[in-house]
Amino acid sequence: MDGILDVAGLSKTFTLHERGATLCAFEDVSFSLGAGSFSALVAPSGSGKSSLLKCIYRTYLASAGSATFRSQHGDVNLVSADEHAIIELRRREIGYVSQFLHCLPRQSCLDVVARPLIALGANRVEARARASEMLEALGLPAHLLELPPATFSGGEKQRVNLARGLLTGPRLLLLDEPTASLDAQSAERAVEQITQARNRGAAILAILHDSSLVRRLADQTIALRAPVGARTEN
Amino acid sequence: MKPILDVRNLRKTFGDGCEQCGRLTGAAAATNRCPACGTIVAVRGASFTLRHGEILGVMGESGSGKSSLVRMLYFDEAPVSGSAVFDDKGTPVEMFALNAAQQRRLRNTRFGMVYQNAHMGLNFGISAGGNIAERLLLNEQAHYEKIRERARYLLERTGIAAARMDESPHRFSGGMQQRVQIARALATDPPLLLLDEVTTGLDVSVQARILDLILELQEALGLSMVVVTHDMGVIRQLATRTLVMKNGEVVEQGLTDQILEDPQHAYTQQLVSAAL
Amino acid sequence: MIEAPARAYQYGFLDEYAKKEIRRQTLKAVAIPGYQVPYASREMPLARGFGTGGLQITLSLLGPGDTFKVIDQGADDSVNAVNLRKFIVEACPDVSLTTRAEDATIIQTRHRVPEVGMSPGQILVLQVPYPDPLVVVEPNEAKRKQMHGEGDYARLLVKLYEDLVNFGEITISHRYPTRIHGHYVIDPSPIPRHDVPRLHMADALFLFGAGREKRIYAVPPFTRAEPLAFEDVPFRVEHFFDDTGARRPCARCGSRESFLDEFLDSYGRKQFGCSDSDYCARRQESRR
Numbered sequence: 001m002d003g004i005l006d007v008a009g010l011s012k013t014f015t016l017h018e019r020g021a022t023l024c025a026f027e028d029v030s031f032s033l034g035a036g037s038f039s040a041l042v043a044p045s046g047s048g049k050s051s052l053l054k055c056i057y058r059t060y061l062a063s064a065g066s067a068t069f070r071s072q073h074g075d076v077n078l079v080s081a082d083e084h085a086i087i088e089l090r091r092r093e094i095g096y097v098s099q100f101l102h103c104l105p106r107q108s109c110l111d112v113v114a115r116p117l118i119a120l121g122a123n124r125v126e127a128r129a130r131a132s133e134m135l136e137a138l139g140l141p142a143h144l145l146e147l148p149p150a151t152f153s154g155g156e157k158q159r160v161n162l163a164r165g166l167l168t169g170p171r172l173l174l175l176d177e178p179t180a181s182l183d184a185q186s187a188e189r190a191v192e193q194i195t196q197a198r199n200r201g202a203a204i205l206a207i208l209h210d211s212s213l214v215r216r217l218a219d220q221t222i223a224l225r226a227p228v229g230a231r232t233e234n
Numbered sequence: 235m236k237p238i239l240d241v242r243n244l245r246k247t248f249g250d251g252c253e254q255c256g257r258l259t260g261a262a263a264a265t266n267r268c269p270a271c272g273t274i275v276a277v278r279g280a281s282f283t284l285r286h287g288e289i290l291g292v293m294g295e296s297g298s299g300k301s302s303l304v305r306m307l308y309f310d311e312a313p314v315s316g317s318a319v320f321d322d323k324g325t326p327v328e329m330f331a332l333n334a335a336q337q338r339r340l341r342n343t344r345f346g347m348v349y350q351n352a353h354m355g356l357n358f359g360i361s362a363g364g365n366i367a368e369r370l371l372l373n374e375q376a377h378y379e380k381i382r383e384r385a386r387y388l389l390e391r392t393g394i395a396a397a398r399m400d401e402s403p404h405r406f407s408g409g410m411q412q413r414v415q416i417a418r419a420l421a422t423d424p425p426l427l428l429l430d431e432v433t434t435g436l437d438v439s440v441q442a443r444i445l446d447l448i449l450e451l452q453e454a455l456g457l458s459m460v461v462v463t464h465d466m467g468v469i470r471q472l473a474t475r476t477l478v479m480k481n482g483e484v485v486e487q488g489l490t491d492q493i494l495e496d497p498q499h500a501y502t503q504q505l506v507s508a509a510l
Numbered sequence: 511m512i513e514a515p516a517r518a519y520q521y522g523f524l525d526e527y528a529k530k531e532i533r534r535q536t537l538k539a540v541a542i543p544g545y546q547v548p549y550a551s552r553e554m555p556l557a558r559g560f561g562t563g564g565l566q567i568t569l570s571l572l573g574p575g576d577t578f579k580v581i582d583q584g585a586d587d588s589v590n591a592v593n594l595r596k597f598i599v600e601a602c603p604d605v606s607l608t609t610r611a612e613d614a615t616i617i618q619t620r621h622r623v624p625e626v627g628m629s630p631g632q633i634l635v636l637q638v639p640y641p642d643p644l645v646v647v648e649p650n651e652a653k654r655k656q657m658h659g660e661g662d663y664a665r666l667l668v669k670l671y672e673d674l675v676n677f678g679e680i681t682i683s684h685r686y687p688t689r690i691h692g693h694y695v696i697d698p699s700p701i702p703r704h705d706v707p708r709l710h711m712a713d714a715l716f717l718f719g720a721g722r723e724k725r726i727y728a729v730p731p732f733t734r735a736e737p738l739a740f741e742d743v744p745f746r747v748e749h750f751f752d753d754t755g756a757r758r759p760c761a762r763c764g765s766r767e768s769f770l771d772e773f774l775d776s777y778g779r780k781q782f783g784c785s786d787s788d789y790c791a792r793r794q795e796s797r798r
Contacts, residue, residue, distance in 0.1 A: 017500030060496040367671045371664035378740035
């Protein structure tokens with residue numbers, strides 16, 4: 001199994017200046033992800049699962065440790081890499097899908113999903129066609145495609161979010177509750193797309209609330225127990 | 235890839251300065267006015283890079299030095315020290331080593347600026363089209379019909395009916411005045427745009443449309459931009475990276491989502507918690 | 511010993527030092543065509559605004575053997591012209607006076623270039639009320655100097671642009687901004703557009719004196735003088751067409767080439783006649 005991401009001794013402590021307090025989200029987490037693997041982060045709420053994903057994506061700055069990503073252009077420590085390097089990796093190699101859709105308001109759903117592809121140089125028509133395909137595969141009603149997602153239901157937004165994360169074919173996919181607000185049928189479609197991404201060689205690190213899904217999909221589970229650390233179970 | 239703009243230790247003070255200015259001003263001292271000598275340290279050693287096609291946000295409250303920073307880059311004000319290297323089609327240009335004429339030339343051909351106050355960026359004594367014409371005439375375009383055509387195109391591009399090009403900006407709404415400013419800034423196809431609080435004071439719906447326009451232009455033309463604002467919403471929508479300034483000092487810079495979700499500096503935390 | 515009353519004051523009114531200074535600044539103006547050279551404008555025995563700038567240049571140049579002509583808006587016989595002529599007679603006793611432009615060595619003029627044109631060796635001294643063409647677009651003098659230095663006249667062109675937008679044509683009737691030798695733009699004094707092309711690659715020297723504003727500038731012979739314009743909207747002189755589209759003749763001498771003034775004849779009818787009185791009078795004479 002080719003390694004894609006090596007996390008070693010990763011910790012995150014928030015310093016809250018105004019309150020003069022520190023808050024430890026997780027501590028000393030180590031694990032590795034291989035290409036074409038599915039790893040699930042399992043832990044009770046509040047034990048820092050989302051924080052860990054964000055530290056890898058660099059939305060949070062880790063306090064200690066490293067996250068070495070084997071990019072197509074060599075190893076990059078995501079914890080300390082130059083911001084421009086992170087921006088480049090986010091564009092090309094690392095996808096992140098949170099529970100919440102953050103996108104530019106006033107853009108059609110199709111444009112929101114197609115945008116990252118266009119940014120990589122795809123032509124607009126083709127990018128929109130592929131976006132449309134992906135959204136259809138995830139079961140988003142066709143009449144929503146040209147509407148801005150701001151008015152969508154939680155489940156619809158989530159599918160938009162997932163479509164956008166999957167479309168550029170990232171080598172590392174960070175998923176934070178990708179099926180949380182989906183009904184069973186939609187969740188199944190989402191799982192299908194995620195599985196396809198894994199089969200294409202992506203390393204997937206996911207937080208899933210549904211333990212049956214974890215059992216079904218995960219090649220490994222990574223347990224977090226803040227703040228003492230994480231165990232890896234194969 | 236070489237950045238389009240590489241700014242190092244840019245410093246701007248008003249006053250003679252003294253030995254103690256460094257210690258007595260800045261974010262930690264919570265003032266930009268030196269209590270010992272009265273000097274205002276508007277910007278104390280700002281450094282950043284801007285990549286081609288990137289939008290950099292500069293966030294801070296009034297008096298943080300964010301406007302002074304872009305005004306130095308547009309040569310509206312001269313720094314007391316520091317450097318800024320502009321990549322002019324592959325040729326590095328040390329901006330503050332240029333003489334005044336060269337600086338004006340650079341600014342007229344390669345930079346565009348949009349001010350918060352349209353009165354600073356536009357001449358209200360002449361028509362909207364005339365404002366665009368001026369920038370073209372500065373660049374030795376001397377064909378009347380070609381100038382008209384370009385002005386017409388730019389106004390329509392920025393969402394103003396060409397039929398209104400001969401009206402004075404007086405007769406335009408605030409949002410339209412900002413559009414005229416943007417059209418004027420774009421007249422010479424500059425690769426670098428500096429935006430100073432462009433949406434401040436506009437209605438929210440008008441703000442939204444201006445932001446859409448800026449993003450759309452950025453994508454279509456591959457512009458690099460420095461966007462100065464106190465509005466976190468603007469930062470969130472436009473900027474990929476953000477600089478946070480307080481009392482003339484850059485207290486923090488990073489990816490915009492990191493700045494907004496995991497701010498490190500006490501001041502940024504305050505700003506973010508106040509906004510959310 | 512007291513000098514004779516006839517020489518109660520200095521030849522040419524100004525003291526030699528003042529004349530020398532003015533000549534030196536004039537030489538500088540000739541050396542940098544179109545550049546406004548500051549000089550120490552002297553108090554003259556006439557009010558500023560009545561041609562003191564032109565007069566000082568004239569006095570600094572006139573000497574025995576010169577032939578002098580004064581033009582005031584084309585006329586030799588207006589009050590201003592007569593006064594100036596009288597003053598020159600007193601101040602420069604051995605200068606001869608003429609009304610014939612071609613006979614003069616130095617012509618001082620307000621608002622016109624002689625219709626017959628200027629020949630080699632002649633000097634036309636123009637009286638200037640406002641020397642800086644940029645004053646209409648930039649109130650700050652320091653900035654204007656900078657703009658001149660950089661040849662930055664975009665804002666003047668914007669004015670032309672606005673004229674075209676608002677009126678469909680350039681409406682500047684006199685003081686038409688004119689670029690000298692590809693760099694400095696001058697205010698050619700309130701001469702009509704009709705006269706501007708006469709500055710271009712001329713045989714004679716044109717000197718401009720602004721007494722109140724203390725500036726001297728020059729358009730030397732064989733120097734380009736190009737009125738600001740757009741590539742596709744060229745500079746045009748006044749046309750004087752009547753309703754049928756024909757060029758109006760002068761009601762007195764019949765000329766169809768000269769610059770015309772409007773006047774009312776003894777029956778109160780509107781008529782057009784040459785503004786250059788000497789040119790017109792001589793044409794009338796030759797037709798008799």
